[in-house]
Amino acid sequence: MNYILPSMNDKLRVIIIGASGGIGRAFIELLKNSTQVEVVYALSRNIGHSESKKIINMKIDLSCEKSIQTAAAELITTGSFDLCIIATGLLQNEKINPEKNIKSLKQSSFLKSFTINTIGPALVAKYFIPLLRKDKKSVLAALSARVGSISDNYIGGWYAYRASKAALNMIIKCLAIELLRKSKTQIILGLHPGTVDTNLSKPFQKNVPREKLFSADYSARKLLKVINNATVNESGLFLAWDGSVISF
Numbered sequence: 001m002n003y004i005l006p007s008m009n010d011k012l013r014v015i016i017i018g019a020s021g022g023i024g025r026a027f028i029e030l031l032k033n034s035t036q037v038e039v040v041y042a043l044s045r046n047i048g049h050s051e052s053k054k055i056i057n058m059k060i061d062l063s064c065e066k067s068i069q070t071a072a073a074e075l076i077t078t079g080s081f082d083l084c085i086i087a088t089g090l091l092q093n094e095k096i097n098p099e100k101n102i103k104s105l106k107q108s109s110f111l112k113s114f115t116i117n118t119i120g121p122a123l124v125a126k127y128f129i130p131l132l133r134k135d136k137k138s139v140l141a142a143l144s145a146r147v148g149s150i151s152d153n154y155i156g157g158w159y160a161y162r163a164s165k166a167a168l169n170m171i172i173k174c175l176a177i178e179l180l181r182k183s184k185t186q187i188i189l190g191l192h193p194g195t196v197d198t199n200l201s202k203p204f205q206k207n208v209p210r211e212k213l214f215s216a217d218y219s220a221r222k223l224l225k226v227i228n229n230a231t232v233n234e235s236g237l238f239l240a241w242d243g244s245v246i247s248f
Helices: 022-032 065-076 107-131 160-178 202-207 217-230
Strands: 012-017 037-044 056-057 082-085 138-143 187-193 237-240
Touching: 012 022, 012 107, 022 037, 022 217, 056 065, 065 107, 082 107, 107 160, 138 160, 138 217, 160 187, 187 217, 202 217
Parallel strands: 012 037, 012 082, 037 056, 082 138, 138 187, 187 237
Antiparallel strands: none
């Protein structure tokens, strides 16, 4: 049997948010090929297409609370879930560039970064945690970034992205504390995927040593291993792709 998450249920029901991104797609490819997985709901702003009967594509917009609420309301009618991964993130686009200094700060960049990197995942947690099963291990995990660690920041810059990911880490910690009062089976994790060869990192890869630039498939495999090994004792932690704890 091809069990990809042996510490969890034998008929996994999974949600991937950010399904159109590089890491999101990698998660879906790995999960759909596992005999352990029953269904994967692939959510993204642009609805994708898959020939696999295991994959159900749905629309979600992290910048719109109503969209998040609507998606959760639809999913809850299908049953409970074992795993929800928020594989989203915004570093730069045609209007946003990571700031090199304080002179580069823009209110619009901060608002967009926090909307996608912090507020969106927080609202997903609000509406999607009730979807997680309570009788066995279940996990909600959100992709964060090592540059969001305050104690690990030695070079500065990237104000909006760093701040929004640091805020996400705080959301994860708060959620874990709250859930622990109610459940001993539901786990909340922040995950650092490493530097992955995706569109998010493309403009900044020239300074990354080849051995530290991961394929999306490699990163997703490592993160699934971290999720598999996690217990309620790790809930609220910020874990790297290799399972090590990243300090806040």
